[in-house]
Amino acid sequence: MYFRLLAGALCVSALVAQQPIKVNVNEVVVPVTVTDDKGRFVSNLDQKDFQIFDQGKEQAIGYFTRERNQPVVVGFLIDLSQSSRTQWKNWESAAEEMVLQMLPDDKPEMKKRFAGYLIGYGNEAELMVDTTNDPQPILEKLRKVKPGGGAALYDAIYQACTNRKLVQGEPVEPRRIIIIVGDGNDNHSSHTLDQVLELAQRNLVTIYGISTIYSGFTSEGTDALRRLAEETGGRVEYPLANPYKDVAGFLSQPRDEGNYAIQPGTGGYAAAVSSAIFGSVANVVGEVTTQYILRYTPDLASQDSNKVFRNLEVKVALPNVKVRARKGYYPFGVQ
Numbered sequence: 653m654y655f656r657l658l659a660g661a662l663c664v665s666a667l668v669a670q671q672p673i674k675v676n677v678n679e680v681v682v683p684v685t686v687t688d689d690k691g692r693f694v695s696n697l698d699q700k701d702f703q704i705f706d707q708g709k710e711q712a713i714g715y716f717t718r719e720r721n722q723p724v725v726v727g728f729l730i731d732l733s734q735s736s737r738t739q740w741k742n743w744e745s746a747a748e749e750m751v752l753q754m755l756p757d758d759k760p761e762m763k764k765r766f767a768g769y770l771i772g773y774g775n776e777a778e779l780m781v782d783t784t785n786d787p788q789p790i791l792e793k794l795r796k797v798k799p800g801g802g803a804a805l806y807d808a809i810y811q812a813c814t815n816r817k818l819v820q821g822e823p824v825e826p827r828r829i830i831i832i833v834g835d836g837n838d839n840h841s842s843h844t845l846d847q848v849l850e851l852a853q854r855n856l857v858t859i860y861g862i863s864t865i866y867s868g869f870t871s872e873g874t875d876a877l878r879r880l881a882e883e884t885g886g887r888v889e890y891p892l893a894n895p896y897k898d899v900a901g902f903l904s905q906p907r908d909e910g911n912y913a914i915q916p917g918t919g920g921y922a923a924a925v926s927s928a929i930f931g932s933v934a935n936v937v938g939e940v941t942t943q944y945i946l947r948y949t950p951d952l953a954s955q956d957s958n959k960v961f962r963n964l965e966v967k968v969a970l971p972n973v974k975v976r977a978r979k980g981y982y983p984f985g986v987q
Contacts, residue, residue, distance in 0.1 A: 679714070680706070681824055681856055683885055684944040684966050685976040693942050694973055695720075705965040706950050715947035723765040723826035724940060725783065725819050726754045727812040727857075728790065731834025732774040733803035736864055739892075739925065740799050743833055743864060746929045747794050750831060753937045755787035767819050767826065769812075770794070774801040775840050777808035783817040805834060805873070806841035809848040809880070813855045823856040824947070829940055832861045832880070836873025845876050852884055853961075854982045860936045861888035862929075885978035887939075889932035892925065950983070 682704065686694040699716035730747055755768050763785045770781040770790045780797070781790045812830055819826055830852070838845070852859060861877045881888050946966070966977040 836877030
């Protein structure tokens with residue numbers, strides 16, 4: 653079952669609905685993140701500070717908000733392949749922390765604004781917990797699963813876009829987010845990277861990644877994970893690229909086994925790894941909840957084909973800032 657989504661036809665339904673309600677609109681939704689030259693969020697901009705271009709033609713922004721904690725539906729996609737086993741307890745804890753931050757159980761007023769679902773992927777992708785406002789079923793499932801086997805990441809993204817209950821108002825409000833905790837490798841999917849990237853773009857999904865790859869190691873999935881994120885307006889965190897960068901003494905005490913102030917297998921190393929992972933979780937959650945949202949109705953005269961990927965560019969009239977947004981969209985949903 654496909655969701656007919658993207659600017660040409662957006663689907664909405666209640667959580668309990670079995671079939672989507674199709675509403676024809678032509679609005680394009682563009683979440684935007686703006687950071688300064690030190691990577692800090694710039695959160696005090698107004699609509700007048702933004703320009704948005706569709707196929708190089710400037711568009712009139714019809715809606716703008718910078719409200720924090722905007723409603724989102726978050727898909728937690730967890731790598732359960734063999735590669736996750738070494739640091740599994742850390743990744744499990746990180747996933748639980750994300751769930752608790754995105755689906756706050758102790759704030760009833762917030763539960764109406766946030767929903768999430770859990771997909772685990774090993775040899776196969778499985779929708780383990782369908783869309784819910786309650787974090788507990790997701791937390792309970794995370795505590796029971798064990799990694800092992802291959803990785804069907806692309807099938808997991810496909811399931812996130814085609815096989816779950818919808819929340820009333822998607823993808824305009826709430827927006828759609830996927831957070832992948834994994835190394836980006838795929839060796840068991842029936843779908844390809846290009847197929848699921850297009851599907852995510854058609855479904856107005858923004859993808860984030862928390863990479864499980866270690867510093868000094870290479871992975872065929874690194875480029876794939878980065879591409880999934882960057883082309884949908886998200887980004888990838890690399891907590892294990894240098895987990896002890898903030899530890900005093902690093903690279904100051906030469907040793908035969910390497911210039912480490914803390915050694916693998918020690919409590920100091922474990923604490924540094926854990927701190928880096930949770931720092932990445934905080935970075936991703938912080939960005940999701942501080943984005944600007946722009947919406948516009950494209951010039952119909954320029955929509956000459958329902959099969960053409962349309963390029964987007966967002967500009968901010970400030971020096972020394974980095975603007976991150978989806979690179980484009982498809983005018984109509986999947987047929």
